Amino acid sequence: MEFCPDCKSIMVPSEGVLVCRRCGKKVEMKKSDIIVSKTEQRERTMTVIEDSEAAGLPTTKYKCPECGNDTAYWWLRQLRSADESEVRFFRCTKCNFTWREYD
Ligand SMILES: [Zn+2]
Numbered sequence: 001m002e003f004c005p006d007c008k009s010i011m012v013p014s015e016g017v018l019v020c021r022r023c024g025k026k027v028e029m030k031k032s033d034i035i036v037s038k039t040e041q042r043e044r045t046m047t048v049i050e051d052s053e054a055a056g057l058p059t060t061k062y063k064c065p066e067c068g069n070d071t072a073y074w075w076l077r078q079l080r081s082a083d084e085s086e087v088r089f090f091r092c093t094k095c096n097f098t099w100r101e102y103d
Protein backbone atom coordinates (compact mmCIF):
# COMPACT_ATOMS: atom_id res chain seq x y z
CA MET A 1 0.00 0.00 0.00
CA GLU A 2 1.35 3.41 -0.97
CA PHE A 3 0.44 6.69 0.60
CA CYS A 4 0.45 10.16 -0.91
CA PRO A 5 3.56 12.14 0.08
CA ASP A 6 1.43 15.30 0.24
CA CYS A 7 -1.78 14.40 2.01
CA LYS A 8 -1.14 10.81 3.22
CA SER A 9 -4.20 9.43 1.45
CA ILE A 10 -4.16 5.97 -0.16
CA MET A 11 -2.77 5.97 -3.68
CA VAL A 12 -4.23 3.72 -6.36
CA PRO A 13 -2.36 2.37 -9.42
CA SER A 14 -3.49 3.76 -12.76
CA GLU A 15 -1.76 3.42 -16.14
CA GLY A 16 1.67 2.78 -14.68
CA VAL A 17 1.56 5.48 -12.03
CA LEU A 18 0.09 5.81 -8.58
CA VAL A 19 -2.62 8.40 -8.22
CA CYS A 20 -3.74 9.96 -4.95
CA ARG A 21 -7.46 9.54 -4.50
CA ARG A 22 -7.77 12.76 -2.56
CA CYS A 23 -5.50 15.35 -4.18
CA GLY A 24 -4.75 13.68 -7.52
CA LYS A 25 -0.99 13.70 -7.09
CA LYS A 26 0.79 11.22 -9.35
CA VAL A 27 3.98 9.36 -8.51
CA GLU A 28 5.87 6.75 -10.50
CA MET A 29 5.29 3.19 -9.46
CA LYS A 30 8.10 1.28 -7.90
CA LYS A 31 9.24 -1.70 -9.98
CA SER A 32 7.90 -4.18 -7.44
CA ASP A 33 4.41 -2.69 -7.65
CA ILE A 34 4.34 -3.05 -11.41
CA ILE A 35 5.35 -6.70 -11.23
CA VAL A 36 2.65 -7.42 -8.68
CA SER A 37 -0.08 -5.84 -10.76
CA LYS A 38 1.00 -7.77 -13.85
CA THR A 39 0.77 -11.05 -11.96
CA GLU A 40 -2.69 -10.13 -10.75
CA GLN A 41 -3.80 -9.38 -14.29
CA ARG A 42 -2.63 -12.76 -15.47
CA GLU A 43 -4.48 -14.52 -12.68
CA ARG A 44 -7.59 -12.61 -13.55
CA THR A 45 -7.40 -13.49 -17.24
CA MET A 46 -7.18 -17.15 -16.40
CA THR A 47 -10.37 -17.10 -14.40
CA VAL A 48 -12.33 -15.18 -17.02
CA ILE A 49 -14.60 -17.30 -19.13
CA GLU A 50 -17.24 -16.28 -21.61
CA ASP A 51 -20.88 -16.50 -20.60
CA SER A 52 -21.56 -18.88 -23.48
CA GLU A 53 -18.79 -21.08 -22.15
CA ALA A 54 -20.24 -20.98 -18.65
CA ALA A 55 -23.63 -22.11 -19.92
CA GLY A 56 -22.19 -25.52 -20.77
CA LEU A 57 -20.42 -25.98 -17.46
CA PRO A 58 -21.57 -28.35 -14.76
CA THR A 59 -22.91 -26.83 -11.58
CA THR A 60 -22.36 -27.90 -8.02
CA LYS A 61 -23.63 -27.03 -4.58
CA TYR A 62 -21.04 -24.57 -3.38
CA LYS A 63 -21.62 -21.43 -1.40
CA CYS A 64 -20.65 -18.20 -3.13
CA PRO A 65 -18.37 -16.19 -0.82
CA GLU A 66 -19.72 -13.02 -2.37
CA CYS A 67 -23.52 -13.25 -2.29
CA GLY A 68 -24.25 -16.49 -0.41
CA ASN A 69 -25.91 -18.18 -3.39
CA ASP A 70 -25.47 -21.97 -3.08
CA THR A 71 -24.97 -23.01 -6.71
CA ALA A 72 -21.82 -22.48 -8.74
CA TYR A 73 -20.44 -23.53 -12.11
CA TRP A 74 -17.11 -25.27 -11.83
CA TRP A 75 -14.25 -26.22 -14.12
CA LEU A 76 -10.67 -27.37 -13.91
CA ARG A 77 -7.71 -25.45 -15.12
CA GLN A 78 -4.03 -26.15 -14.90
CA LEU A 79 -1.91 -23.31 -13.64
CA ARG A 80 1.55 -22.37 -14.83
CA SER A 81 3.80 -25.43 -14.99
CA ALA A 82 2.78 -29.01 -15.63
CA ASP A 83 3.95 -30.17 -12.21
CA GLU A 84 1.26 -28.19 -10.50
CA SER A 85 -1.99 -29.98 -9.99
CA GLU A 86 -5.19 -28.78 -11.60
CA VAL A 87 -7.13 -26.15 -9.75
CA ARG A 88 -10.87 -26.11 -9.47
CA PHE A 89 -12.54 -22.83 -10.31
CA PHE A 90 -16.05 -21.84 -9.35
CA ARG A 91 -18.36 -19.22 -10.72
CA CYS A 92 -21.50 -18.19 -8.91
CA THR A 93 -24.61 -18.76 -11.05
CA LYS A 94 -26.21 -15.67 -9.56
CA CYS A 95 -23.62 -12.88 -9.34
CA ASN A 96 -20.90 -14.34 -11.63
CA PHE A 97 -18.29 -13.99 -8.92
CA THR A 98 -15.40 -16.30 -9.81
CA TRP A 99 -13.02 -17.89 -7.35
CA ARG A 100 -10.65 -20.81 -7.12
CA GLU A 101 -10.57 -23.62 -4.64
CA TYR A 102 -7.61 -23.66 -2.33
CA ASP A 103 -6.56 -26.89 -0.77
ZN1 LIG B 1 -2.63 13.44 -1.96
Ligand SMILES: [Zn+2]
Nearest residue numbers: 064067092095
Ligand atom coordinates in the same frame (compact mmCIF):
# COMPACT_ATOMS: atom_id res chain seq x y z
ZN1 LIG C 1 -22.67 -14.97 -5.88
